[in-house]
Every structure is written in structure tokens, then in C-alpha cells.
Amino acid sequence: NAGVTQTPKFRVLKTGQSMTLLCAQDMNHEYMYWYRQDPGMGLRLIHYSVGEGTTAKGEVPDGYNVSRLKKQNFLLGLESAAPSQTSVYFCASSEQSGSMTLAKNIQYFGAGTRLSVL
Amino acid sequence: DAKTTQPPSMDCAEGRAANLPCNHSTISGNEYVYWYRQIHSQGPQYIIHGLKNNETNEMASLIITEDRKSSTLILPHATLRDTAVYYCIVLRKGAQKLVFGQGTRLTINP
Numbered sequence: 001n002a003g004v005t006q007t008p009k010f011r012v013l014k015t016g017q018s019m020t021l022l023c024a025q026d027m028n029h030e031y032m033y034w035y036r037q038d039p040g041m042g043l044r045l046i047h048y049s050v051g052e053g054t055t056a057k058g059e060v061p062d063g064y065n066v067s068r069l070k071k072q073n074f075l076l077g078l079e080s081a082a083p084s085q086t087s088v089y090f091c092a093s094s095e096q097s098g099s100m101t102l103a104k105n106i107q108y109f110g111a112g113t114r115l116s117v118l
Numbered sequence: 119d120a121k122t123t124q125p126p127s128m129d130c131a132e133g134r135a136a137n138l139p140c141n142h143s144t145i146s147g148n149e150y151v152y153w154y155r156q157i158h159s160q161g162p163q164y165i166i167h168g169l170k171n172n173e174t175n176e177m178a179s180l181i182i183t184e185d186r187k188s189s190t191l192i193l194p195h196a197t198l199r200d201t202a203v204y205y206c207i208v209l210r211k212g213a214q215k216l217v218f219g220q221g222t223r224l225t226i227n228p
Contacts, residue, residue, distance in 0.1 A: 004161075031214055042205065042218030043162065050214070058215065090161050094214065105152065105214055109161030 002026050006091050006110035013081045013117045021076040021113050023091030031094045032074035033058075033107065034066060036087040043090060049074055081117045089113045122206045127223040136193040138222050140206030143187040148211040151182060153191045155202040156221070162205065165191065196226045 004025045013019055023032065030051050035043040035058075045058030049068040063085060065077045074093075078085060092107040123141040130136040142151065152167040166173055166180045168189075173180040179192040193200055205221040 033215075035218075042220055043216075044218070045215055048215065059217075092161070105209055105216065106164045106167075107154075107162075107216060109163070112159070112161055 004091055004093055004108050004110040006089075006113050008113060009111065010114045011116070013078075013115065015082060015117060017081050017117075018077070018079050019081065019115075020078075021089055021091075021115075023074045023076070023093075023110060025072055025074075025091075025093040025108070027093060027095070027108065028071070029093035029095050029108075030071075031107075032068065033092045033094075034064070034074065034076045035090045035092065036060065036085075037090060037112075038087050046076065046089075081115075083117045085115065086117045087115060089115060122208055122219055124204070124206050124219065124222045126220060127225070129225050129227055130193075130196050132198060132226050132228050133195055136196040136200065136224060136226070138191040138193075138204050138206075138224060139188065140191070141188045142206070142208045145186050145208055146210075149208045150211065151180065151189050152207040152209055152216070153178070153180065154205045154207065154216075154218075155200075156205070157199075157202040162218075165204075167209075196224075198226050198228065200224065201226045 007022045033048040034046040037043045044060050047066040049055045052071040055066045067075045090112050091110045094107045153165040154162040156162045168180045182189045203221040203223050
């Protein structure tokens with residue numbers, strides 16, 4: 001059981017280049033998330049998805065786009081990379097709460113993608 | 119969602135219990151307390167969560183005060199592998215977006 005897999009693990013881009021980060025989960029989870037983590041900081045939510053074909057903005061969405069064409073995949077795109085987007089990117093997934101009487105948000109995280117934009 | 123306050127760093131001897139405090143004085147009745155940790159260079163890992171009763175699982179125990187304004191995560195027999203940043207997060211029932219603060223950097227010393 002692989003859980004949440006992120007590719008690539010490392011990437012170096014030049015300013016203005018584009019790239020797509022791929023997140024894949026094999027747990028049949030409804031919800032998926034993209035976070036970024038800057039040095040010495042906590043994680044900040046970029047975008048998230050509550051199901052196939054849906055996406056929503058998080059705390060820091062500017063400069064990023066996402067797509068959830070398949071339930072198991074969540075893609076994060078950088079159309080024109082900037083040095084300010086140098087960060088570690090984490091993907092996560094969680095199952096939908098089965099009952100409104102039970103709050104359950106256990107998110108499972110990938111190993112991260114380390115991105116440097118020069 | 120309520121904000122949380124945690125000490126920036128703590129030390130604990132290997133084999134001893136590590137007690138990590140979290141203050142969430144503005145927590146409301148439908149908000150849960152979650153704990154995650156992040157070992158260096160890895161993605162965060164869920165530890166435990168609770169509403170008002172104390173909780174225990176194979177990783178840790180969670181003690182929530184009666185007024186729910188603070189909680190303590192207890193690692194009963196800390197090992198070197200427990201060295202990590204520990205995040206206390208308050209989350210409204212049904213909400214999905216975790217908000218990570220600075221957390222507590224726990225160092226387990228041999």
C-alpha cells in the first residue's frame with residue numbers, strides 16, 4: 001500500500017518556466033490537498049479538492065493552478081515559476097467524514113517535492 | 119477555527135515521558151483538537167485527536183482539560199525517533215482544512 005505518492009521528489013526551475021507536480025493516492029480518498037512549507041514555517045494550504053472534478057482555493061493560491069480529473073490524482077501546476085515559489089510542496093489526502101456526529105480529518109501526507117526556482 | 123499556542127521548543131530524555139502542551143483558549147464546542155508531527159524532511163503524520171474526553175492510541179495519549187481551553191500530548195516512553203516538530207491544530211467538526219502553526223520542536227536526548 002503506497003499511500004500518497006508525489007513526483008518528482010526534487011526539481012530545479014528557471015524563472016518563468018512551467019511545471020506540474022503530480023500527487024497520487026491509492027486509498028480511495030475523496031479529499032486531496034496541496035500545501036507548501038517554507039524554511040522554518042508551518043504548512044500553508046494552496047488548493048484543495050473535495051472530490052473528482054472539483055477544486056477550491058486555500059490560503060495561498062496565487063501563482064498556482066490545480067486539476068482533479070481522476071479521483072486518485074491531484075495535479076499542481078506552476079505556469080510561470082518565480083523565486084518566491086521555492087519551497088517544499090506536500091500533497092495530502094483524507095477520507096470523507098461518514099457522519100456529521102463524528103469529526104474525522106486524518107490527512108495522509110506524501111514525502112514532499114523540493115522545488116527551487118532560480 | 120480557534121488559534122493555538124505552543125512552546126517553540128522542548129527537550130526530553132530518551133525513555134522518559136514527553137508532555138507537550140497546547141493552549142486553545144478560544145476553542146468552541148464543535149471544535150476538535152488534532153495533533154500531527156513532522157519528522158525532519160518528511161511529510162506530517164497524524165498522531166491523535168479528541169473532543170473533550172482523554173484519548174489514547176498506540177502512539178500517544180491526549181489529555182484535554184475540563185474547560186477544553188488547553189490540552190497535553192503525552193508520548194509515554196520517548197525515543198530518539200520521536201524527535202520532530204509537533205503541531206496542535208483545532209478543527210471545527212466537518213471542516214477539512216488544517217491550519218498549521220509554528221508547532222513545538224521536540225528534541226529527544228540520549
